[in-house]
Amino acid sequence: MPHLEIADLSASYEKGVDVLSGIDLQVERGEILSLIGPSGSGKSTLLRVIVGLLPPDSGRMVVDGTPVNFHDKRSLRDLRGRCAIVFQQYNLFQNMNVMRNVTIAPTKIKKRAAASVRAEAEALLEKVGLGDKHDAYPDELSGGQQQRVAIARALALKPEILLLDEVTSALDPELVNEVLDAVRVLAGEGMTMVVVSHEMGFVREVSTRVAMMDEGRIVETGTPEEIFDRPSAGRTRDFVAKILRG
Template sequence: MSLAAETAPVAPIVEIAGLRKSYGTNEVLKGIDLKVAPGEVVAIIGKSGSGKSTLLRCINGLEEFQDGSLTVDGKPLLTDSPGAMRELRQRVGMIFQSFNLFPHLTVGRNVMLAPTLVKKRGKAEAEAQAKALLERVGLADKFDAMPDQLSGGQQQRVAIARALAMEPAVLLCDEITSALDPELVGEVLRVVERLATEGMTLLMVTHEMAFARKVSSRVVFMHLGRVHEIGPPSEIFGNPQTPELKQFLSSIHE
């Protein structure tokens, strides 16, 4: 899959060029170039503070950047146009470390909220879609539950269903298993893995190296706000080129 994505002349779904972002005088992204083809699964790894989450958050406009360009599906990201941003965000779903389910709504209504408001779906249609999506993440029986009645792993799977309800072309996963108890990580990763095999374009910041190695078509190693090394997982994990990546990988295996 990765080879096809890289060799075929397919227009990239996410195209980032010369992206720079600073908080005050502290530059956290120092010129990022990255193209992601449709169906690609890109894992972003690196030390904390390397800018990987910030990069992800730039892609759906949660963070503004100062310089460079970012297009999704050929459309440039315009942070000063709320209408254009809403268009874009319908194409880009995001899942967070802390789940961020809406605690005052049932699981079903969490999933239905955005489609009914943004896509103007009828209630019956949205409900059928929500039920199908919850079934897909293995939570068909939780439609009427409140989020705080669920385990962390279940909440994160609801969050995935909620993001999928908008039928995004790209899904951003920001350390989605980092807040989970170890025994709950597997159930979430299995859902993500299935999405990957079904052809969803995924960009994920992750600390689960075994998972990144298994599922991703390309791995991006970020260091000090730059893409330090990039390549297929076999290369990145099996044959790291730079001392920084070697050190990072060995620090994880300890």
């Protein structure tokens, strides 16, 4: 049974203008699936649908054998209990320091004991290399640091599936690696991940599978080798060629 299964899913921001159409996707447990494709192809939108921020117009999504009902609060809550997302713009809560950003959802929303959440948060921040920044506020941190806090915050939710939405594209080039390193550590731990990224070297290195998207559709899926070395779809070939040249 796939961990995450999406069948014939379409979504739009405005009625009639499909941003995603007929998406079929299966992600196995422990798999790291990367979504690549030109900007505007619907990659980020797909992640927003998966985490329940944008209800699809049609189609099915099944997580761990349970179908998701996007119009039912309980079902959405259950979905978001399993998935966590890291946003391109970090989206850290500006009014909270690093520690509180990481602990707020586990303590206030999941109502877990503060002491154990804090201990976990300390470990997570250590893991992303920010053990000394507990009391800093987002506006005192660099983009790379903020994004690592965002990763720790997502992990504190103990998700089964982690969604990464272009986590490095808002960063200055010299900060990209510190964030990618944090993701590499997670990749080694066998968590199911769906990654949207423009860092092709990174995609090739960590992904178990790659899906190429264009104009709201998935045009091709395959192993990184298949996609990058032997792309079959014309659009994938163009895209990969452009990336390699660029």
